Amino acid sequence: MFLPDRYVEGTCPVCSNPEARGDQCEKCGSYLNPTELKNPKSKITGQTPVVRETSHMYFPLGQYQQRLEKYIGERNKRDGWKDNVLNYCRSWFKDGLQDRAVTRDLDWGVKIPLQGYENKVLYVWFDAVLGYISSTKEWSQRVGKPDEWKRFWLDEKTKYVAFIGKDNVVFHCIVFPAMLMAWNETHDEKYILPENVPANEFLNYEGQKFSKSRGIGIDVQDFLARYPVDPLRYYLAVSLPEYRDSDFYWRDFQAKTNNELADILGNFVNRTLAFADRTFDGVVPERGPLGDHDRQVLDILETTPVRSGEYYEHYRFRDGLLEVMNLARAANKYFNDSEPWKTAKSDRTRCATTINVSIQLARALAILMEPVIPFSSERIWKMLNLGGTAHAQSWDEASELLVPDGHRLGKTEILFTKIEDTVIEAELGSAGGGQPATPSAQPKLADVKPTITIDDFKKLDLRIAKIVQCENVPKSEKLLKLQVDVGTEKRQIVAGIAQNYKPEELIGKSVVVVFNLQPAKLMGQESQGMLLAASDNDGKLVFVAPSAEIESGSVVK
RNA sequence: GGCGGGAUAGCUCAGCUGGUUAGAGCGUCGGAAUCAUAAUCCGUAGGUCGGGGGUUCGAGUCCCUCUCCCGCUACCA
Numbered sequence: 001m002f003l004p005d006r007y008v009e010g011t012c013p014v015c016s017n018p019e020a021r022g023d024q025c026e027k028c029g030s031y032l033n034p035t036e037l038k039n040p041k042s043k044i045t046g047q048t049p050v051v052r053e054t055s056h057m058y059f060p061l062g063q064y065q066q067r068l069e070k071y072i073g074e075r076n077k078r079d080g081w082k083d084n085v086l087n088y089c090r091s092w093f094k095d096g097l098q099d100r101a102v103t104r105d106l107d108w109g110v111k112i113p114l115q116g117y118e119n120k121v122l123y124v125w126f127d128a129v130l131g132y133i134s135s136t137k138e139w140s141q142r143v144g145k146p147d148e149w150k151r152f153w154l155d156e157k158t159k160y161v162a163f164i165g166k167d168n169v170v171f172h173c174i175v176f177p178a179m180l181m182a183w184n185e186t187h188d189e190k191y192i193l194p195e196n197v198p199a200n201e202f203l204n205y206e207g208q209k210f211s212k213s214r215g216i217g218i219d220v221q222d223f224l225a226r227y228p229v230d231p232l233r234y235y236l237a238v239s240l241p242e243y244r245d246s247d248f249y250w251r252d253f254q255a256k257t258n259n260e261l262a263d264i265l266g267n268f269v270n271r272t273l274a275f276a277d278r279t280f281d282g283v284v285p286e287r288g289p290l291g292d293h294d295r296q297v298l299d300i301l302e303t304t305p306v307r308s309g310e311y312y313e314h315y316r317f318r319d320g321l322l323e324v325m326n327l328a329r330a331a332n333k334y335f336n337d338s339e340p341w342k343t344a345k346s347d348r349t350r351c352a353t354t355i356n357v358s359i360q361l362a363r364a365l366a367i368l369m370e371p372v373i374p375f376s377s378e379r380i381w382k383m384l385n386l387g388g389t390a391h392a393q394s395w396d397e398a399s400e401l402l403v404p405d406g407h408r409l410g411k412t413e414i415l416f417t418k419i420e421d422t423v424i425e426a427e428l429g430s431a432g433g434g435q436p437a438t439p440s441a442q443p444k445l446a447d448v449k450p451t452i453t454i455d456d457f458k459k460l461d462l463r464i465a466k467i468v469q470c471e472n473v474p475k476s477e478k479l480l481k482l483q484v485d486v487g488t489e490k491r492q493i494v495a496g497i498a499q500n501y502k503p504e505e506l507i508g509k510s511v512v513v514v515f516n517l518q519p520a521k522l523m524g525q526e527s528q529g530m531l532l533a534a535s536d537n538d539g540k541l542v543f544v545a546p547s548a549e550i551e552s553g554s555v556v557k
Numbered sequence: 558g559g560c561g562g563g564a565u566a567g568c569u570c571a572g573c574u575g576g577u578u579a580g581a582g583c584g585u586c587g588g589a590a591u592c593a594u595a596a597u598c599c600g601u602a603g604g605u606c607g608g609g610g611g612u613u614c615g616a617g618u619c620c621c622u623c624u625c626c627c628g629c630u631a632c633c634a
Contacts, residue, residue: 202628239569242570260583264597272593318570478631
């Protein structure tokens with residue numbers, strides 16, 4: 001078989017690290033080809049791999065370095081790229097871009113659609129980015145407009161922004177643009193290049209990394225079956241990992257939903273419409289002469305779309321959203337300061353003006369919040385009984401007072417339901433605060449291996465061994481060095497169970513070992529065999545032991 | 558161990574090329590108000606900007622070092 005690059009191990013030509021992988025040296029970070037390694041060894045068998053001739057297709061990435069640097073420089077100047085993205089790219093340019101093989105000799109993956117290449121597949125990141133284009137083509141066929149995809153990829157006026165996580169910067173800033181440049185050189189169809197790649201950091205879950213296999217995190221389907229989508233969208237927008245990793249905390253989710261969405265935004269819309277309903281029979285009252293309070297809040301209304309829009313244009317979503325929420329806060333203050341419940345009795349004109357302006361504010365909020373909470377925005381729009389959709393309104397006209405006097409309002413309803421403590425506690429598990437939620441999905445079992453014969457099994461020589469001595473392996477996090485008695489002799493076994501057992505608690509214990517395993521060196525320590533242990537999905541690990549006392553060296557079969 | 562990213566108010570985070578009394582949202586506490594999903598509004602408190610050096614007239618912001626977190630990776634049960 002052809003070894004995948006990463007299964008070839010050898011000495012790094014850059015930093016002489018003896019354990020560099022065929023695709024990358026972990027020590028110095030260099031990206032390598034397997035043949036660049038000195039003393040290459042198969043990671044599977046330990047044998048020296050033989051270089052077998054095969055033909056691969058290469059992408060001449062090196063030829064594009066200058067153009068890529070120019071391209072990124074220009075786009076940065078035009079659209080302001082993020083520092084972390086630029087730094088990442090610079091380090092690549094500094095090392096010099098290398099030509100990259102874009103095919104692999106694997107039996108899975110996207111096949112090369114050419115004669116003579118039946119056994120080859122595309123390198124995963126080469127086809128993944130192309131999938132962006134393929135999927136729009138597929139979509140346009142499905143909707144019966146086979147050319148519609150061209151609007152996305154071939155129209156110079158289209159602004160292509162790649163929203164990604166920090167681990168994908170190189171493919172979206174360097175590899176994919178180079179691929180598109182290469183195509184554009186020789187074809188009449190000219191593809192557009194990313195205008196910006198505002199990579200985010202990572203979103204974690206209750207202080208831990210999201211992990212599907214370990215069941216850590218949220219299953220969106222599952223989540224949406226229990227909660228409406230808008231609070232999640234709001235929470236994600238407000239805690240987006242724009243500059244550093246951030247966390248999804250259930251407590252925080254609850255607080256943002258209750259204290260911000262429901263209390264500030266939802267309550268303003270509600271108190272305004274409820275007031276209009278009761279005092280003006282659900283009809284927009286006439287806006288009279290403006291007072292100081294009116295003018296103040298209208299000033300804020302006027303600048304909000306501009307300021308917020310400015311942030312959004314620069315991919316600063318948290319700040320953009322904060323500006324809009326500040327408008328909602330100002331609206332509440334305005335309502336308070338104007339005291340319409342008093343002027344309703346003392347100064348009807350004044351009261352009418354306050355409510356009129358408040359309704360204009362509600363309309364503006366529906367439009368300005370729409371990118372983040374589209375469904376709730378449409379609900380506000382309906383409550384205001386305005387035609388069309390909030391989505392279709394012009395951002396810049398959000399600040400105009402377009403709800404006419406005498407307009408009949410729709411039915412008022414609660415916009416956001418608060419999340420009770422008990423619900424959050426249930427999510428966190430009865431064990432209580434701060435703990436990650438128990439995975440709702442079934443734990444994933446290890447892949448089932450192919451059936452073996454009894455003869456295969458007989459190749460294993462399993463024996464009972466008693467641990468007579470045990471110590472930590474220096475500079476290792478997982479390894480313990482064991483001296484075991486296997487009846488006829490003593491052996492040294494290195495086992496990766498240091499995170500689950502302390503050396504002293506193992507002494508005197510009987511375990512099962514693989515007696516005829518080829519010896520290996522781990523962290524410089526000779527290991528003559530292998531200790532059997534069981535592990536679960538959370539990395540918990542227990543060694544296998546006989547159920548009763550039995551002589552060391554006994555054969556397990 | 559290697560590589561990378563962090564460490565700023567109780568919490569979540571902003572602080573650009575170093576420059577006046579370090580900011581926001583939420584939370585705390587006190588007050589006002591009562592139209593509203595007990596929602597709102599005002600005010601208050603709270604930080605040796607992880608520790609220690611250094612550069613500088615001046616550092617959260619630059620350099621060195623240490624500590625601690627997190628991730629990846631190597632150790633493969």
